[in-house]
Amino acid sequence: MKLTFLGTGTSMGVPVAGGFGREVPTGDSRDDRYRTSAWVQTDELSIIIDTGPEFRLQTLRAGIRSVDLLLLTHEHTDHIAGLDDLRPFHYMRRKPLPAYTTQSCIRALRTRFHYMFPPHKTPGSVDLDLHVLNHAVTIGDCTITPLPVDHTVMDVLGFRINDLSYVTDAKIIPKETRERIRGSKVLVLNGLRWDPDHPTHITIPEAVKIAEELEIPQTYLVHISSYVIHKEVSAKLPAHVQLAYDQLSIEI
Numbered sequence: 001m002k003l004t005f006l007g008t009g010t011s012m013g014v015p016v017a018g019g020f021g022r023e024v025p026t027g028d029s030r031d032d033r034y035r036t037s038a039w040v041q042t043d044e045l046s047i048i049i050d051t052g053p054e055f056r057l058q059t060l061r062a063g064i065r066s067v068d069l070l071l072l073t074h075e076h077t078d079h080i081a082g083l084d085d086l087r088p089f090h091y092m093r094r095k096p097l098p099a100y101t102t103q104s105c106i107r108a109l110r111t112r113f114h115y116m117f118p119p120h121k122t123p124g125s126v127d128l129d130l131h132v133l134n135h136a137v138t139i140g141d142c143t144i145t146p147l148p149v150d151h152t153v154m155d156v157l158g159f160r161i162n163d164l165s166y167v168t169d170a171k172i173i174p175k176e177t178r179e180r181i182r183g184s185k186v187l188v189l190n191g192l193r194w195d196p197d198h199p200t201h202i203t204i205p206e207a208v209k210i211a212e213e214l215e216i217p218q219t220y221l222v223h224i225s226s227y228v229i230h231k232e233v234s235a236k237l238p239a240h241v242q243l244a245y246d247q248l249s250i251e252i
């Protein structure tokens with residue numbers, strides 16, 4: 001299985017529009033972050049996790065040619081705004097795209113993308129075959145297990161795909177979800193910034209503690225703010241926790 005980080009930035013992206021946040025470019029491409037999204041490739045499936053505002057650019061940059069399965073973590077705009085840019089993949093696929101998410105995200109999609117669904121369906125819009133992921137499902141060569149987490153403002157789903165666990169936009173990871181993550185070879189976890197605490201996101205020191213508690217061999221942090229300078233923060237992390245960066249690909 002191959003995981004490619006399509007984006008690793010927090011909700012405003014990095015750098016932030018208007019010069020808000022860190023204003024001085026470091027010259028390090030790892031400090032430029034599209035909104036958080038990932039591409040998982042297995043022998044049988046091409047899986048997209050979240051379609052943020054840069055989804056089209058991300059597909060071009062990564063060379064994505066097909067999408068077999070969509071996993072959506074939650075309905076915040078930085079995770080779904082690019083849904084329309086699935087259209088070319090839909091035209092090539094010619095059948096509905098299976099998509100798994102929360103009940104609340106499905107409700108939000110039906111409102112915000114009303115033209116994709118009857119009775120407002122616009123010809124040419126993406127056909128999603130929507131499912132609530134309440135329990136583990138096997139699709140092709142993947143077992144996909146829901147990892148419910150608490151964003152404090154909204155329910156969010158992480159996903160365990162075989163030996164990979166992917167959790168973004170969490171503040172609290174419930175005990176039962178931690179047990180589902182345990183045993184993963186790789187954990188992707190949101191790590192917004194070093195400090196201070198944030199009301200809806202895990203900070204980097206909190207993420208390191210979780211990775212240690214769950215004894216995950218390798219953890220990659222995503223959903224990173226503009227105040228995190230890759231080189232500086234990387235130097236403070238233990239070897240088993242790394243900041244992810246856009247276009248990083250790993251084999252699991």
Ligand SMILES: [Zn+2]
Binds near residue numbers: 010076078169
């Ligand atoms: Zn987000």
Ligand SMILES: [Zn+2]
Binds near residue numbers: 074076151169
């Ligand atoms: Zn969010």
